[in-house]
Amino acid sequence: QDVLLKVEHLKKYYSIKSSSLRGKKSVVKAVDDISFDVKIGETFGIVGESGCGKSTMGKSVIRLIEPTEGKVILDGQDFTSLKGKELQEARDKIKLIFQDPYASLNPRMTVKDIIAEPIDIAKCYKTKEERDARVVEVMKQVGLNLDYMYRYPHEFSGGQRQRIGIARAIALQPKLIICDEPVSALDVSIQAKIINLLNELQEKMGIAYIFISHDLSVVKHIADRVGVMYLGNMMEMADTESLYAKPLHPYTQALFSAIPRIGKERIEDKQILGGDVPSPANPPKGCRFCTRCPKVMDICKTDRPDFKEVEPGHFCACHLYDKK
Numbered sequence: 001q002d003v004l005l006k007v008e009h010l011k012k013y014y015s016i017k018s019s020s021l022r023g024k025k026s027v028v029k030a031v032d033d034i035s036f037d038v039k040i041g042e043t044f045g046i047v048g049e050s051g052c053g054k055s056t057m058g059k060s061v062i063r064l065i066e067p068t069e070g071k072v073i074l075d076g077q078d079f080t081s082l083k084g085k086e087l088q089e090a091r092d093k094i095k096l097i098f099q100d101p102y103a104s105l106n107p108r109m110t111v112k113d114i115i116a117e118p119i120d121i122a123k124c125y126k127t128k129e130e131r132d133a134r135v136v137e138v139m140k141q142v143g144l145n146l147d148y149m150y151r152y153p154h155e156f157s158g159g160q161r162q163r164i165g166i167a168r169a170i171a172l173q174p175k176l177i178i179c180d181e182p183v184s185a186l187d188v189s190i191q192a193k194i195i196n197l198l199n200e201l202q203e204k205m206g207i208a209y210i211f212i213s214h215d216l217s218v219v220k221h222i223a224d225r226v227g228v229m230y231l232g233n234m235m236e237m238a239d240t241e242s243l244y245a246k247p248l249h250p251y252t253q254a255l256f257s258a259i260p261r262i263g264k265e266r267i268e269d270k271q272i273l274g275g276d277v278p279s280p281a282n283p284p285k286g287c288r289f290c291t292r293c294p295k296v297m298d299i300c301k302t303d304r305p306d307f308k309e310v311e312p313g314h315f316c317a318c319h320l321y322d323k324k
């Protein structure tokens with residue numbers, strides 16, 4: 001399968017004024033040296049607890065925020081170095097949808113205008129009729145009733161609003177959509193419908209997704225491969241089946257032990273993992289997980305483990321798998 005997106009050593013650092021350092025600046029390493037590929041038409045899931053840098057990673061890939069370092073190659077083109085018109089054109093290939101579509105939909109625009117906006121900006125249709133026909137087509141593709149065309153976002157439920165957000169995202173037939181917690185705010189029954197819609201669009205249009213979520217069950221359902229993030233680092237990456245059947249990293253193992261079983265109450269991740277996620281402004285040296293890892297060794301506190309291929313296609317950053 002051909003590679004669509006290549007992310008190489010991506011970093012996003014912020015400097016903040018830290019009260020504990022008496023107003024001195026400290027650096028938050030929100031995304032700290034992350035590399036992965038996304039193939040044409042596949043779904044790459046990213047999981048991790050909130051605050052682990054998943055969203056920052058997604059926004060840095062699309063350059064909604066500028067990465068500090070690293071490279072993003074999209075469709076063979078160095079996306080990180082593009083400017084002006086070239087950047088704008090490349091951006092038509094990669095779209096982002098959010099957890100709360102309401103926040104990204106202009107409340108004063110009708111559904112029709114919201115969906116037509118990216119089409120108008122790209123000036124890809126010659127006549128108004130062609131452009132309107134495209135809006136109708138896109139509304140049908142995402143299962144929006146055409147009667148809704150002249151209504152406003154506030155008139156819709158969360159699920160319908162997410163359909164409007166998806167319609168807008170697919171209007172220019174992107175090759176990749178970064179979905180940041182797209183169903184986390186929705187009821188479970190609606191979640192399934194939106195996931196099915198995303199799967200359907202992928203089949204028909206060959207779109208690839210980066211699917212960011214804290215919900216391991218949702219990711220298991222939708223992703224072909226999964227990366228596990230913790231404190232700005234990629235800890236483990238494998239195809240979905242291998243990862244869920246045999247997680248290798250102690251952090252992934254701890255996360256998975258918190259997946260609710262049918263008929264049982266959900267136990268919060270934190271109780272099982274023990275302790276809070278350390279501040280990314282002051283992360284532990286060595287392995288980022290060493291303050292919470294049940295298998296911690298001396299070397300873990302001083303040396304950052306390499307992200308290495310432990311089994312074919314299964315990558316892991318942990319000293320337990322160092323070659324002896």
Ligand code: SF4
Nearest residue numbers: 287290293300318319
């Ligand atoms: Fe645990 Fe050490 Fe592996 Fe980190 S490197 S996950 S601390 S065993």
Ligand code: MG
Nearest residue numbers: 050051054055
């Ligand atoms: Mg997030």
